[in-house]
Amino acid sequence: MAGLTIDGVTKKFGEMVALDRVSIDVADGEFLAVLGPSGCGKTTLLRLIAGFEALNGGSIRIGDRLVSSETTNVPPEKRRVGIVFQNYALWPHMTVAENIGYALKVAGVGRAERDGRVAKALALVNMGEYGERRPANLSGGQRQRVALARCLVAEPRLVLFDEPLANLDVHLRASMEDEFADFHERTGTTIVYITHDQAEAMALADRIAVMDHGRLMQLATPQRLYHEPADEMVAAFISQGMVLPADVESAEAGGRCRVRVLGQELVVRCSPGEAPRAGASVCCRSSQLAPAAAGAPGFDGSIARVIYRGGSARIEFVPDAQPDLALHFDQPDPVSLNPGDRLRLALSDGWLIPAGGRG
Secondary structure, eight states: OOOEEEEEEEEEETTEEEEEEEEEEEOTTOEEEEEOSTTSSHHHHHHHHHTSSOOSEEEEEETTEEEESSSOBOOGGGTTEEEEETTOOOOTTSOHHHHHHHHHHHTTOOHHHHHHHHHHHHHHTTOGGGTTSOGGGSOHHHHHHHHHHHHHTTOOSEEEEESTTTTSOHHHHHHHHHHHHHHHHHHOOOEEEEESOHHHHHHHOSEEEEEETTEEEEEEOHHHHHHSOSSHHHHHHGGGOEEEEEEEEEEETTTEEEEEETTEEEEEEOOTTOOOEEEEEEEEOGGGEEEOOTTOSOEEEEEEEEEEOSSEEEEEEEETTOTTOOEEEEEESSOOOOTTOEEEEEEOOOEEOOGGGOO
């Protein structure tokens, strides 16, 4: 096993900057998810770590070994990096055991050692009795475990996952998330997990790197990303957060600030050192919005849409003070609101996005 150090990495394709001075330290044994919308640079980052692309600036180290810089590019086969792809890439004419052991055979590893390593890899992914089957006779989840075993048999120092659950249905995804979490707990392998699926990242990762337009926007635990986004992009991207305009009126004790949001005054969570300022932003979640009690503070608007989801409905709301702002909250059964209804909504709490967009 080994940690990973990505230091100021830049990658260009012609005039297009795919990665812009990205720096991430991954601890030995850590599970890091790299998350972001399509085109954010996460797959390019994986290809640079694996050695499939050469960088234009910065450096990458696996453990203490420099593998990429402007003057160095260690070939993929010499990096001891394992990769699990979303399409499995299994040979259909080979058995499971032959698929797993193929790279060892090509490398000249003896039959006895090869068989032992294949058996060990199969045991790690709970596929010990499937060695003689062919990929066509396996489920999608089982094929993914074979692909993981094939990666592990080479005893990599680092394992990269490239959206490994993208081709599985919802039920298999949940099962494989459990498999990956168990695997990481058993082996302590350093993992970099590329995904666009927030639920996967939140469920599996020790920390998540959120990327956008080739830049690292925030690197934090799932809990901190949710509760304390560093900027408006992260706030809106993670769990459909809502970003509301605010004016900071005063800093309060205990990491709280008094703000005015759409005419409502309230106290929200904030970073230390905040001071009164205009043009601020507050991130809130649907659970922090609810119809105001009669005569209570809030902001008026109209119901734009009611989406029933079984047991509750998502209520989409447009405030009078800013009609281009789309808010949403949930109402449990019985759902009594309808499109066009007038309503006063109240915000109970939120997070003041730090000045300058960094927490």
